Each structure stands twice: as structure tokens, then as C-alpha cells.
Amino acid sequence: MSLSDELQRIFDSDRTMRMAELGLLRRKDAQELVALLERETEHALGMEDRVEGTMRLERLADLCAQVPGPRMTDALIAILNDAEPRVRVAAGEALRDLGYERYAEVARGIERALDRKAHGLAMAELPWVLAEIAEPSALALLRRFLEHPNADVVAAAIESLAQLRDPESIADLERFLSDSRVVTIEDFEDETKTTLGELAADALDIVR
Structure with missing residues (x-):
């Protein structure tokens, strides 16, 4: 077979x-479709x-984002928890784009994840989604991530607050200046160890 x-x-x-x-998607309001996408995601x-x-999850992230409703937002957050970085990128971008159009759905989905005290990779990705969408109510949700027991999740929230540059977050960041918990920050292919206190200090330099 030729290249053409x-x-x-x-x-x-x-x-x-x-x-x-x-x-x-012609049937995107049908509960049958929602149930199908949920099953296939699981x-x-x-x-x-x-x-x-990986191939299926990347496609499912795009499909779930096009179907309205809380169950599809929850499915996207579940996909965001996958170990494969490509899958998390697809789910994160889908949630971000969904947030631009239907922010309330994304915010409520994140609230549900926080309410059930979810753990896993998704919880360290969701603060970045909020920071990229940059809605005014993002600060209230990011404050909840600061209370998460996982230091990596807290680190993501601190860095996301720096990205938001909201002066109202200064007091939140100052609470962590003496926090000695060590986290690993990934910068492209490099990894750097730092403390939450150092991250908070860097964030304050940006926000102030």
C-alpha cells in the first residue's frame, strides 16, 4: 500500500x-447514554x-465532556485519577473546557470529590483545573484542597493559588510558611524536592 x-x-x-x-451524541440527554459511558469508563x-x-480513556474523556450532568463530571474526575499521564492530560483538558462552558457542573463535581474525601492523582490535578478556569469562586474550593491530608494535594493547591494571584489568598498561604512537609515538584522532565513552606513563600512573592 502506498503512502498516499x-x-x-x-x-x-x-x-x-x-x-x-x-x-x-444525538442521544446525549438519554440516561441510557450516561449509564453506558459510566460503565465503559469503569x-x-x-x-x-x-x-x-489508555486509548479508550482518552476518547471517553472527550465524550463525557460533551454529555451534560453530574454523573459525567464524576466520570471525568475518575479518568483524571488514571496513572497514565496522557489520560490525565485528556481528562484535565476536558474538565477545563467544560468549566469554561458549564463551570457550575465542574465546581459541584469537585465539591463532591472533596466531600467524599477522595484521594489519588486526581486530587492533585483538580487545583490546576480550577486555576486555569480562574472563576471567582475558585478560591473557596482551593482553600478546601489546602486542608487535604496529602501533602502533594496541598502543594498543588498552593501553586494554583500563585497562578490565580488573588490577594485574598495571602492569609491562606501564610499559614504554610513553617510547614516542613517535603513534596516533589515536577517541572517537565525534572523533579525537585522542596517543602510546603518554601512553596508558600514562593507563592506569596507572586501574589503580593
Whole structure:
């Protein structure tokens, strides 16, 4: 098969996928579709074949974001908890884009995760989602992340407050200046160990 034929196959496959997605989402208000996406998300998260699971979760993140309702927001947060970075990027971007259009849905989903005292990778990703959307009510939610028992989650909240640059967060950040808990900060391919106190000091330099 020639290179031109291979490229045409890609175009044809993409067209077929788009048409199938349109057909699926025509019923996006149907509870049957919501239940299906929930089941498939749970199944993909538990798949032993991580290549297949990753592919499905990336696609499911996009689909769940297009279907309104709290169950789909919860599904996106579940996908955000996956160990594969590509999957978390897809889910985080889906939540961010959803937040631009339907912020209340995302905020309530995050509140539910906090209320059930959720743990895992998603809890360290959600503060960044809030900071990128940058709604005025983000500060109240980020304050709740500061109370999380996991230091990595607190670190994400501190860095997100720095990104928001809201002067009302100064007192919140000052509480952590003497916090000696050690966390690892990832910067592209580099990892740096620091304390929450040092992070808070850096954040205050930005916010003040």
C-alpha cells in the first residue's frame, strides 16, 4: 500500500469516527447514554491491557465532556485519577473546557470529590483545573484542597493559588510558611524536592 493510500485510510477512519460520534451524541440527554459511558469508563480504568485502556480513556474523556450532568463530571474526575499521564492530560483538558462552558457542573463535581474525601492523582490535578478556569469562586474550593491530608494535594493547591494571584489568598498561604512537609515538584522532565513552606513563600512573592 502506498503512502498516499495509507494517508487516505487515516482520513477515512477519522471521518468514520466523527460520524459514529455524532450518532452516539444525538442521544446525549438519554440516561441510557450516561449509564453506558459510566460503565465503559469503569471498564477502561480496570483493563489489564493498558494500551487499549489508555486509548479508550482518552476518547471517553472527550465524550463525557460533551454529555451534560453530574454523573459525567464524576466520570471525568475518575479518568483524571488514571496513572497514565496522557489520560490525565485528556481528562484535565476536558474538565477545563467544560468549566469554561458549564463551570457550575465542574465546581459541584469537585465539591463532591472533596466531600467524599477522595484521594489519588486526581486530587492533585483538580487545583490546576480550577486555576486555569480562574472563576471567582475558585478560591473557596482551593482553600478546601489546602486542608487535604496529602501533602502533594496541598502543594498543588498552593501553586494554583500563585497562578490565580488573588490577594485574598495571602492569609491562606501564610499559614504554610513553617510547614516542613517535603513534596516533589515536577517541572517537565525534572523533579525537585522542596517543602510546603518554601512553596508558600514562593507563592506569596507572586501574589503580593
